[in-house]
Amino acid sequence: MFLEDVEESWDLVVIGGGITGAGILLEAARAGLRALLLEQRDFAWGTSGRSSKLVHGGLRYIRDGHLMLTRVSVRERERLLREAAGLVEPLEFVIPIYDGHKLGKKALGFALTIYSILAHKRQHVYLEAAELRERASLLVSEGLQGGFQYLDARVDDARLVLRVIQEAESLGACALNYCAVTEVRRSRAGKMRGVGVRDVETGVERSFSSPVVINATGAWAESLHPCPEPGRRIRPLRGSHLVFPASVIPLERALTLEHPVDQRPVFLIPWEGVVVYGTTDLDHHEDLSHEPVISTEEARYLMEGLRHILPGVSTAQCLSSYAGVRPVLSRGDRPPSKESREHAVWKDEGLVTVTGGKLTTFRRLAWDALHAAGVLPGKGEREERKAPVFVRTAEILNRPPDLSPETWARLMGRYGAAAGDMVAAAGAGDLDAVPGTRTLWVELAHAARCGKVRHLEDLLLRRVRLGVCTPLGGREHIERVRTLCAPHLPWDQRRWEEEIAAYVRLWEHHYAPPKV
Ligand SMILES: Cc1cc2nc3c(=O)[nH]c(=O)nc-3n(C[C@H](O)[C@H](O)[C@H](O)COP(=O)(O)OP(=O)(O)OC[C@H]3O[C@@H](n4cnc5c(N)ncnc54)[C@H](O)[C@@H]3O)c2cc1C
Numbered sequence: 001m002f003l004e005d006v007e008e009s010w011d012l013v014v015i016g017g018g019i020t021g022a023g024i025l026l027e028a029a030r031a032g033l034r035a036l037l038l039e040q041r042d043f044a045w046g047t048s049g050r051s052s053k054l055v056h057g058g059l060r061y062i063r064d065g066h067l068m069l070t071r072v073s074v075r076e077r078e079r080l081l082r083e084a085a086g087l088v089e090p091l092e093f094v095i096p097i098y099d100g101h102k103l104g105k106k107a108l109g110f111a112l113t114i115y116s117i118l119a120h121k122r123q124h125v126y127l128e129a130a131e132l133r134e135r136a137s138l139l140v141s142e143g144l145q146g147g148f149q150y151l152d153a154r155v156d157d158a159r160l161v162l163r164v165i166q167e168a169e170s171l172g173a174c175a176l177n178y179c180a181v182t183e184v185r186r187s188r189a190g191k192m193r194g195v196g197v198r199d200v201e202t203g204v205e206r207s208f209s210s211p212v213v214i215n216a217t218g219a220w221a222e223s224l225h226p227c228p229e230p231g232r233r234i235r236p237l238r239g240s241h242l243v244f245p246a247s248v249i250p251l252e253r254a255l256t257l258e259h260p261v262d263q264r265p266v267f268l269i270p271w272e273g274v275v276v277y278g279t280t281d282l283d284h285h286e287d288l289s290h291e292p293v294i295s296t297e298e299a300r301y302l303m304e305g306l307r308h309i310l311p312g313v314s315t316a317q318c319l320s321s322y323a324g325v326r327p328v329l330s331r332g333d334r335p336p337s338k339e340s341r342e343h344a345v346w347k348d349e350g351l352v353t354v355t356g357g358k359l360t361t362f363r364r365l366a367w368d369a370l371h372a373a374g375v376l377p378g379k380g381e382r383e384e385r386k387a388p389v390f391v392r393t394a395e396i397l398n399r400p401p402d403l404s405p406e407t408w409a410r411l412m413g414r415y416g417a418a419a420g421d422m423v424a425a426a427g428a429g430d431l432d433a434v435p436g437t438r439t440l441w442v443e444l445a446h447a448a449r450c451g452k453v454r455h456l457e458d459l460l461l462r463r464v465r466l467g468v469c470t471p472l473g474g475r476e477h478i479e480r481v482r483t484l485c486a487p488h489l490p491w492d493q494r495r496w497e498e499e500i501a502a503y504v505r506l507w508e509h510h511y512a513p514p515k516v
Pocket of ligand 1: 016038040044045053054217220324326355359
């Protein structure tokens with residue numbers, strides 16, 4: 001669907017197609033509102049496709065005294081594990097304690113006990129050095145005292161955004177990508193009238209009327225609605241990751257390491273058949289209209305931390321890199337990693353802004369924004385919280401005989417009710433995984449058919465993650481991708497060539513392994 005095809009009048013307009021906007025769209029649709037979401041680039045193009053891929057309580061938030069944030073996050077994690085299974089998956093972590101560890105056994109044990117209490121089950125155990133190395137063989141034994149094993153969860157972040165949008169659309173909502181909101185319109189008396197929008201590629205312009213507009217544009221939020229609190233501003237903080245093949249960093253479980261330079265925690269996360277390693281945390285001074293990219297300084301910092309356990313590793317073995325920008329509301333006087341990750345909401349006559357927070361707590365952000373907007377019927381938050389995160393697909397669909405229970409659970413988690421049609425449409429070999437990944441070939445054809453793909457980068461970087469998980473952004477697979485997807489995309493041969501060239505350029509500049 002394009003801008004021209006959409007009705008003019010809505011109960012609610014949501015600006016921003018990251019997880020926050022998607023969550024608001026879903027909760028609004030559930031409440032019976034006619035809601036429209038507008039995203040200036042692609043869905044999950046912003047921070048929500050560039051996270052550390054964790055659905056987690058955040059151990060460091062306990063250390064920093066943000067107990068409420070941890071409480072909400074752990075509870076949301078538990079809900080997502082139960083109700084978005086196959087998309088949000090349990091993930092065991094090992095956290096080693098070496099001589100001179102900043103927190104040490106006692107403080108870490110305390111934080112993990114709180115974590116377990118919040119989850120209502122014991123989810124951590126202390127292990128002596130020898131046993132820890134059995135569970136995480138990469139750990140060097142010198143100076144290793146022991147450590148903890150604990151439980152958190154991982155997710156394909158962009159797929160979470162897409163699944164939430166899909167669910168909202170199944171309830172009558174509408175979401176458009178590549179449509180930028182250029183202005184928020186009010187009457188002379190200051191009453192909210194709606195928004196002006198431009199399709200950033202065709203140049204088509206439209207107005208939509210709505211009594212309420214929610215600005216969920218993350219790091220961009222203040223360009224539409226500045227924070228009214230004097231001295232408080234969005235401070236964009238960049239976090240970057242390196243992605244390695246599992247063969248280079250063989251992990252039995254995720255690892256939380258203390259970086260030797262500044263004792264910050266860095267994560268090694270087995271994800272989608274590869275290992276994601278990060279993150280950095282520093283001020284982002286670049287123009288937000290350009291894709292963020294890892295700097296040489298960040299790459300050096302990350303490699304220094306990694307060489308502590310893998311002395312011979314180099315960026316030449318790296319598959320890709322990516323960077324994201326965290327919107328943190330700040331007075332600008334604290335080191336980046338000390339800034340609060342709590343979300344903030346402010347409002348002004350029909351315009352509500354919600355920014356900050358975490359992927360993990362997207363439902364909480366949605367309720368807070370909708371309550372601030374005054375558009376949720378008076379059921380109260382308790383009722384909203386009872387509703388399942390997603391419709392229970394497993395009760396509707398039967399597993400196709402040629403798929404393993406794990407693969408089927410993964411597809412249902414990622415695509416909900418659409419998983420059945422997707423598998424039914426699979427040709428010979430399409431249910432095989434793309435080498436080195438957990439992505440099935442059929443997912444590409446499905447995305448081209450119904451994933452609102454405008455460009456090859458949408459397909460390879462966000463609908464599936466071949467762009468970060470396979471060598472050279474998946475270049476060796478492009479011919480097969482083209483054969484699978486060409487019947488579903490309105491691109492002639494010339495357009496395919498242009499898309500491929502543009503994708504390769506983008507990948508080289510923003511996703512290639514850094515040369516350090
Ligand atoms: C490095 C890093 C790692 C992280 N890791 C985790 C993690 O592991 N777990 C976790 O829970 N959280 C994590 N977070 C936090 C989490 O990723 C963010 O809180 C979350 O993604 C923010 O989502 P959002 O929808 O608010 O913003 P975004 O995802 O940035 O979405 C905002 C969208 O608004 C669009 N937009 C902007 N202006 C306009 C306009 N005028 N018109 C239309 N659209 C517009 C943008 O294009 C963008 O897509 C991490 C953050 C960073 C930076």
